[in-house]
Amino acid sequence: MTKFKLRIIIGENVRKERMARGISIDELADLLGLTSGFVGLIERGQRGATPITLFKLSNVFSTPIDKFFYRTEDSLPSLVETPSHQIKREKLASLTSDFSDTEVDFIISVVKGLRSVNRSEAQENAAKDYKNEDFEDSAD
Numbered sequence: 001m002t003k004f005k006l007r008i009i010i011g012e013n014v015r016k017e018r019m020a021r022g023i024s025i026d027e028l029a030d031l032l033g034l035t036s037g038f039v040g041l042i043e044r045g046q047r048g049a050t051p052i053t054l055f056k057l058s059n060v061f062s063t064p065i066d067k068f069f070y071r072t073e074d075s076l077p078s079l080v081e082t083p084s085h086q087i088k089r090e091k092l093a094s095l096t097s098d099f100s101d102t103e104v105d106f107i108i109s110v111v112k113g114l115r116s117v118n119r120s121e122a123q124e125n126a127a128k129d130y131k132n133e134d135f136e137d138s139a140d
Contacts, residue, residue: 006069008045010054013068015043017061024097025090032056040090 018028025043029036032053041047049057049068058065096104 003048004045007042007048009071010049010068011043011045013070014039014049014057017057017063017067018043021061025094028060031060036094 018025023031025036025039029039032039033056034053038047042049042053054065054068057068096107099107
């Protein structure tokens with residue numbers, strides 16, 4: 001197994017443990033004495049966790065240290081996502097972590113509105129393109 005694959009497995013297991021306990025990246029970083037950015041790099045497998053960090057993680061999560069080294073079924077789906085998607089989702093979660101239910105509902109309605117506007121614009125553009133193609137074909 002390469003170092004890169006091992007970092008991915010460790011990172012996925014750290015994220016799984018953190019999320020299972022409802023701990024934010026910022027909270028975990030504080031508990032470990034690291035920056036939230038570095039914890040994010042560990043979770044994405046872009047940086048390796050030192051033995052000391054693994055020991056601290058084991059204590060924070062009350063789990064055997066070797067648990068971080070094994071791939072589980074639950075960790076496989078997120079390996080398919082691109083790192084940029086993970087970064088964006090984590091950023092969004094971090095930005096909205098202290099929002100009230102009303103604020104979250106508002107954000108959801110805004111996103112739904114943007115999606116319907118984008119779909120409407122796409123349909124209008126497709127219709128225009130279709131008409132332009134018809135016009136160009138009839139000109140031949």
